[in-house]
Amino acid sequence: MRITFIGGGNMATAMIGGMVARGFAGSEIHVVEPDAAKRAQLHADFGVSASAPDEALPPSNAVVFAIKPQQFRTVAEGIAPQLGDALVVSIAAGIRCDAIGRWLGGTERIIRVMPNTPALVQAGISGAYAAPASSDADRQLATRLLESTGEIVWVDDEGDLDGVTAISGSGPAYVFYFMESLQAAARAQGFDTDTARRLAYQTFAGAVKLAQQSDDDAATLRQKVTSKGGTTERAINALENSQVRSTIIAAASAAAARSKELGDELGRDADEGR
Numbered sequence: 001m002r003i004t005f006i007g008g009g010n011m012a013t014a015m016i017g018g019m020v021a022r023g024f025a026g027s028e029i030h031v032v033e034p035d036a037a038k039r040a041q042l043h044a045d046f047g048v049s050a051s052a053p054d055e056a057l058p059p060s061n062a063v064v065f066a067i068k069p070q071q072f073r074t075v076a077e078g079i080a081p082q083l084g085d086a087l088v089v090s091i092a093a094g095i096r097c098d099a100i101g102r103w104l105g106g107t108e109r110i111i112r113v114m115p116n117t118p119a120l121v122q123a124g125i126s127g128a129y130a131a132p133a134s135s136d137a138d139r140q141l142a143t144r145l146l147e148s149t150g151e152i153v154w155v156d157d158e159g160d161l162d163g164v165t166a167i168s169g170s171g172p173a174y175v176f177y178f179m180e181s182l183q184a185a186a187r188a189q190g191f192d193t194d195t196a197r198r199l200a201y202q203t204f205a206g207a208v209k210l211a212q213q214s215d216d217d218a219a220t221l222r223q224k225v226t227s228k229g230g231t232t233e234r235a236i237n238a239l240e241n242s243q244v245r246s247t248i249i250a251a252a253s254a255a256a257a258r259s260k261e262l263g264d265e266l267g268r269d270a271d272e273g274r
């Protein structure tokens with residue numbers, strides 16, 4: 001088995017970390033990455049082999065495109081002659097299978113995946129869509145790869161990946177934003193940085209663990225914290241009055257729209273797309 005990643009940046013590193021922790025051998029993974037320091041780091045951390053983009057691709061069962069959407073077309077067109085019969089997996093936001101297939105010279109076995117960075121600690125969740133020409137074996141290979149990084153949700157409609165991107169792909173950033181904000185709130189209450197961090201992080205970790213283990217939904221768990229006439233009620237009222245809930249929904253909607261826009265802008269045919 002060999003999986004080759006094209007691009008060794010943030011998301012590829014998270015996936016590779018999860019895969020190696022869950023039993024993939026470093027020798028089964030190859031990374032193509034222009035930055036020599038990133039190549040050396042990936043080799044040191046995970047035992048994977050790595051090469052520069054101008055070197056030949058090793059024969060691979062799957063090639064995972066983990067480059068920025070804006071880099072996709074140029075990189076794909078350069079790699080196309082070396083693909084062989086490797087399954088194509090793309091994690092790029094927005095870029096749709098029809099464009100990927102075109103840029104790769106007519107390849108039709110394509111699986112699009114929207115992972116997230118908790119993959120590094122095997123706590124990710126990936127949305128996945130298999131183009132119609134992909135075989136059961138292709139889906140099984142993608143499943144094996146993705147299961148090592150966390151959960152998988154398969155979608156039948158490629159367009160649903162825009163929504164997955166908005167929720168779980170970008171979602172860790174929203175959560176980190178809330179964590180940063182709670183930590184800043186703790187600092188504003190006079191706690192030192194370390195204490196502020198502990199109070200904020202453990203509150204998140206504990207709330208998530210409770211929600212995952214409880215039969216109650218999040219709204220009920222929230223109500224159980226909120227004593228009538230108490231402190232939480234005052235805080236939740238402030239959040240509601242500032243429309244934080246609708247702002248979160250609007251933010252995710254903006255992310256989904258950007259995912260679709262990336263596909264429309266960058267996936268146009270012929271030379272319009274450059």
Ligand SMILES: NC(=O)C1=CN([C@@H]2O[C@H](COP(=O)(O)OP(=O)(O)OC[C@H]3O[C@@H](n4cnc5c(N)ncnc54)[C@H](OP(=O)(O)O)[C@@H]3O)[C@@H](O)[C@H]2O)C=CC1
Pocket residue numbers: 006007008009010011012032033034035038053066067068069071075091092093114115116117169170
């Ligand atoms: N970060 C995330 O949380 C998530 C990202 N994604 C998707 O993953 C993809 C990568 O994102 P991310 O990891 O954050 O981005 P990064 O910029 O961290 O990684 C992309 C890497 O690809 C490298 N690269 C550029 N040209 C080539 C080439 N010709 N051959 C091989 N590698 C090349 C880049 O180098 P250089 O910087 O020098 O250009 C960079 O190191 C994107 O398409 C994104 O939409 C999907 C889900 C979540």
Ligand SMILES: O=C(O)[C@@H]1CCC=N1
Pocket residue numbers: 093165169170
């Ligand atoms: O911000 C981005 O475009 C990528 C896709 C999802 C998370 N990061």
